[in-house]
Amino acid sequence: MTTTTIQVPEETRDHLAQLAEERGLGLGRLVAQIAARQPSAAQIAERVATTRQVLRDRMGCTLTDEECEQGPNVLAHVYALAAGKLHSEWTRGA
Structure with missing residues (x-):
């Protein structure tokens, strides 16, 4: 080395x-x-992009990149979307 x-x-x-x-x-x-x-700025950006894609693919998150960048309430929106999706699936299966 x-x-x-x-x-x-x-x-x-x-x-x-x-x-x-x-x-x-x-x-x-x-x-x-x-x-x-x-992590470098490029590594952080890659992690952010990957995380957003996972949210979209697995949780049905419809937030755009611009909405995600608006501030600290993004996680609350993600939780609300996930809860809504779970509730919808639960009531559909009941």
């Missing part, structure tokens, strides 16, 4: 070194683990 050098302030290096030691890791391995846990 090819390695490289990154420059950080001394305080940051010391803090990372302490964390690495506490976890029984080398500094490079610690930084690699931290980086692996932080």
Whole structure:
């Protein structure tokens, strides 16, 4: 594996070194683990798109991307849609 050098302030290096030691890791391995846990903007966008598609395919969610981006009440709308769908299926089967 090819390695490289990154420059950080001394305080940051010391803090990372302490964390690495506490976890029984080398500094490079610690930084690699931290980086692996932080998704890039492209990865986040891909997850959002996948989640929206699952909502549409499996839950019958009819919200558009624009509606999903309108704010924090989107999850409440998704729950309401899912509850309505479940209620409809339940009453149809009764």
